Amino acid sequence: MGTVDIPGVMLTPLKSIFHPKGDVFHAMKTGDPGFTGFGEAYFSTVNHGDVKGWKKHRRMTLNLVVPAGEIWFVLHDDRNGSPAKDSFFDVTLSPGNYQRLTIPPGIWVGFKGLGKQLNLLLNLADLEHDPAESENIPLDRIPFDWSRK
Amino acid sequence: MGTVDIPGVMLTPLKSIFHPKGDVFHAMKTGDPGFTGFGEAYFSTVNHGDVKGWKKHRRMTLNLVVPAGEIWFVLHDDRNGSPAKDSFFDVTLSPGNYQRLTIPPGIWVGFKGLGKQLNLLLNLADLEHDPAESENIPLDRIPFDWSRK
Secondary structure (H helix, E strand, O other), rough: OOOOOEEEOOOOOOEEEOOOOOEEEEEEEEEOOOOOOEEEEEEOOOOOEEEEEEEEOOOEEEEEEEEEOEEEEEEEEEOOOOOOOEEEEEEEEOOOOOOEEOOOOOOHHHHEEEOOOOOOOEEEEOOOOOHEEEOOOOOHHHHOHHHHO | EEEEEOOOOOOEEEEEEEOOOOOEEEEEOOOOOOOOOOOOOEEOOOEEOOOOEEEEEEOOOEEEEEEEEEEEEEEOOOOOOOOOEEEEEEEEEEEEOOOOEEEOOOOOOEEEEEEOOOOOOEEEEEOOHHHHEEEEHHHHHHOOOHHHH
C-alpha cells in the first residue's frame, strides 16, 4: 500500500497474474486497504486527449483501477483544515502501472485519456450513483496545466 | 432482466451512457438482479481464439460483464436434480451486446476470446478468490464444439 500527500488518498499496487491464454488482474477484495463498502461498480472511458473534470463527491469514496489504456488522474484538495489544502496530486495509471487509486469524499478529481486506444477505468464505489452527492465545475475553475501530458 | 433456461443463470441488460469525451458503462449496483453480496472484483482477459475452461465454483456466484472486446461464454449444467441437467447455454458479450451474466454456483463455465484485440471481463464475485471452492477440468472433459465461433 502506498500513501500520498493528500490525507485519505491512497495508491495500492495490485497483482496481475500472467496466464498464457490471457492475464488476470486483481481489482479489490473486501479486506483491502481503501475498501469502505460496495455500492456500485461502473466503467468510464475517456478519449485520447480529452479531459473529464472537475468532479467532487460529498459522500462517496472512489476506488479506481485502469485495466486498459492509460489515464492521467489529477486530484485537488481544497478542504478547509486539510494539511494538504490547495495542493494537487497526480498519477498515471495503466496495466503497466497497475495500482488502485482510493479517493475519499471531498477531493476534486479530473482525468485525461493518454492512450490512443481504449482508456478504461473501473470505479468500485461505496455508494450507488446519486447526482445529489456530487458536484461538477468547469475545468478552468481550478487552474491546472493539462497540456503537460 | 432476461432469463435463460438454466435455473439461476440470468442475463441482465445494462445501460451504457453516451458521453462525447468517453462513455460510461454500468456494471452492478447492490439492488440489482443477481447481486448476492460483494467479495472480490477481478479482471480476466482471454486472447483471440483461446478458450479458458472448464471451471466450476462450489459457492461463488459470478457476475460477468465485458467492457472491451468480445467473449463467448458457454455454460454447462450437470447438477443432479436440475431441470436443465446436461444442457448447455451460450452467449456472446461485448460492449455492443452489453449485458451482465449471472452464474450461480455449481455450473461449468468456459469462455473464448473472439475479439482480435483486448477481450476483457470483469467478475463481480460474492466471495473472495479461494482455490478450494473451485474446480478445474480439461476442456475435452465436457464435449463442446468450440470451433463454431
